[in-house]
Amino acid sequence: MRNIARVDQRGSARCAILSLQPSNCRTLMDDSPPPANAAPKTRILAISGSLRAESVNTALLRHATSTAPSDIDVALSACIGDLPLFNPDLEAADPAPVRILREQIIAADALLIASPEYAHGVTGALKNALDWMVGNESFVHKPVALLNAGPRASHAQAALREIVRTMSARIVEPACQSIEGSLVVRRGMVVDRLAADATLQAILRALQAAVRAGPADDPP
Numbered sequence: 001m002r003n004i005a006r007v008d009q010r011g012s013a014r015c016a017i018l019s020l021q022p023s024n025c026r027t028l029m030d031d032s033p034p035p036a037n038a039a040p041k042t043r044i045l046a047i048s049g050s051l052r053a054e055s056v057n058t059a060l061l062r063h064a065t066s067t068a069p070s071d072i073d074v075a076l077s078a079c080i081g082d083l084p085l086f087n088p089d090l091e092a093a094d095p096a097p098v099r100i101l102r103e104q105i106i107a108a109d110a111l112l113i114a115s116p117e118y119a120h121g122v123t124g125a126l127k128n129a130l131d132w133m134v135g136n137e138s139f140v141h142k143p144v145a146l147l148n149a150g151p152r153a154s155h156a157q158a159a160l161r162e163i164v165r166t167m168s169a170r171i172v173e174p175a176c177q178s179i180e181g182s183l184v185v186r187r188g189m190v191v192d193r194l195a196a197d198a199t200l201q202a203i204l205r206a207l208q209a210a211v212r213a214g215p216a217d218d219p220p
């Protein structure tokens with residue numbers, strides 16, 4: 001129990017500072033009233049599978065938060081490094097970082113996930129986060145885009161697809177795109193904005209279209 005309490009305190013403080021929680025998302029977004037008959041903004045939660053400070057994947061997702069079209073809000077979750085290692089025995093305790101991540105996912109209309117490949121698999125940090133979400137409904141029917149920043153690393157993408165599909169999410173195929181991350185990002189900063197913007201805008205628009213079309217548009 002002492003361990004759980006320690007994780008809760010550390011996790012909730014860190015998540016509150018670094019992440020865009022559902023309530024914080026709204027305060028960071030444009031609060032001006034939308035024009036009459038305007039479609040509601042599409043809320044997309046971005047999740048990076050890398051914990052590296054200069055991560056290519058995280059840099060691309062961060063870039064999406066600042067360059068998204070005005071009718072799309074992208075928030076970058078910063079919680080997965082704070083999650084305890086998944087253990088079914090801890091699920092009833094609902095550690096704070098787990099609760100925050102779950103609420104972020106539920107509050108989002110769609111998810112954008114980008115993960116490096118480690119030893120032909122998804123990173124441990126991302127798999128751990130996904131394992132925490134298996135036991136709740138947060139992924140069910142959620143439209144998901146997979147961004148592959150290392151197009152030659154195909155194993156992790158295939159594994160991620162299988163995991164996300166198993167969690168009953170909707171993989172939005174037109175929103176699953178690749179970009180040569182090592183050419184576009186340097187030292188954690190996007191340096192080829194044209195290439196990054198083109199790919200990210202295509203992903204965001206495809207996700208938005210899937211959200212607006214609703215589940216009936218899904219392929220069988």
Ligand SMILES: Cc1cc2nc3c(=O)[nH]c(=O)nc-3n(C[C@H](O)[C@H](O)[C@H](O)COP(=O)(O)O)c2cc1C
Pocket residue numbers: 050051052054055056057058115116117118119120121150152153181
């Ligand atoms: C432990 C480890 C294992 C890796 N395994 C693979 C691999 O199997 N295939 C691959 O293409 N790249 C592999 N890489 C390279 C990373 O996928 C690559 O550096 C990626 O850009 C890192 O993403 P990030 O910049 O978002 O952290 C590995 C890197 C590390 C640190």
